[in-house]
Amino acid sequence: xxxxxQSPATLSLSPGERATLSCRASQSVSSYLAWYQxxxxxxxxxxxxxxxxxxxxxxxxxSGSGSGTDFTLTISSLEPEDFAxxxxxxxxxxxxxxxxxxxxxxxx
Amino acid sequence: xxxxxxxxxxxxxxxxxxxxxxxxSGFTFSDYYMTWVRQAPGKGLEWVSYLSGGSSNIYYAxxxxxxxxxxxxxxxxxxxxxxxxxxxxxxxxxxxxRLGRWRPGLFDYWGQGTLVTVSS
Numbered sequence: 001x002x003x004x005x006q007s008p009a010t011l012s013l014s015p016g017e018r019a020t021l022s023c024r025a026s027q028s029v030s031s032y033l034a035w036y037q038x039x040x041x042x043x044x045x046x047x048x049x050x051x052x053x054x055x056x057x058x059x060x061x062x063s064g065s066g067s068g069t070d071f072t073l074t075i076s077s078l079e080p081e082d083f084a085x086x087x088x089x090x091x092x093x094x095x096x097x098x099x100x101x102x103x104x105x106x107x108x
Numbered sequence: 109x110x111x112x113x114x115x116x117x118x119x120x121x122x123x124x125x126x127x128x129x130x131x132x133s134g135f136t137f138s139d140y141y142m143t144w145v146r147q148a149p150g151k152g153l154e155w156v157s158y159l160s161g162g163s164s165n166i167y168y169a170x171x172x173x174x175x176x177x178x179x180x181x182x183x184x185x186x187x188x189x190x191x192x193x194x195x196x197x198x199x200x201x202x203x204x205x206r207l208g209r210w211r212p213g214l215f216d217y218w219g220q221g222t223l224v225t226v227s228s
Contacts, residue, residue, distance in 0.1 A: 043219060046217075087153055089153075
């Protein structure tokens with residue numbers, strides 16, 4: 001089983017600041033890593049796929065990087081609507097793939 | 109635009125059964141693999157099951173294998189999840205999601221979810 005560890009568990013920042021979220025895999029997942037955003041009471045939304053590709057309609061302030069075991073989601077300048085929980089997901093061994101446990105991005 | 113609308117959730121007793129539905133629109137339903145993902149209250153995401161456009165390929169997570177059955181009706185643009193022998197740990201919001209056509213395992217669109225509560 002491939003385990004994804006996200007850090008930090010909670011990130012407290014202010015609007016306008018830069019956010020850096022990490023996802024580390026227990027073994028290589030190549031570039032088969034996606035990031036999802038989930039706001040309270042809402043479904044997850046695909047942000048980034050294959051490590052660095054923005055999904056349709058996702059603002060340019062969201063970017064992804066990494067390959068192998070270490071991945072990063074960066075939000076260049078936080079907007080109020082960006083405060084949410086972020087999950088990474090790997091599909092290198094799909095099915096089943098695995099989700100990370102999530103990082104909660106909260107307003108400082 | 110792609111829309112996925114789940115229904116069928118509710119309160120059920122342990123050992124009981126429930127059938128979830130997901131109605132799709134805005135894309136050619138039969139061209140896509142579809143999947144169910146669940147989220148227990150206050151917890152993370154857990155993949156449950158998927159099936160191919162023609163229903164020939166079906167997979168289940170070990171946690172639901174033998175108890176849940178996924179199916180689809182392409183004429184009705186609908187996906188289903190028949191859940192039986194339900195346990196308290198099956199309590200969750202169940203999301204229907206579309207899988208990327210050329211990217212197996214990528215959940216590119218999600219429904220809003222339907223809550224299943226298993227409790228006596």
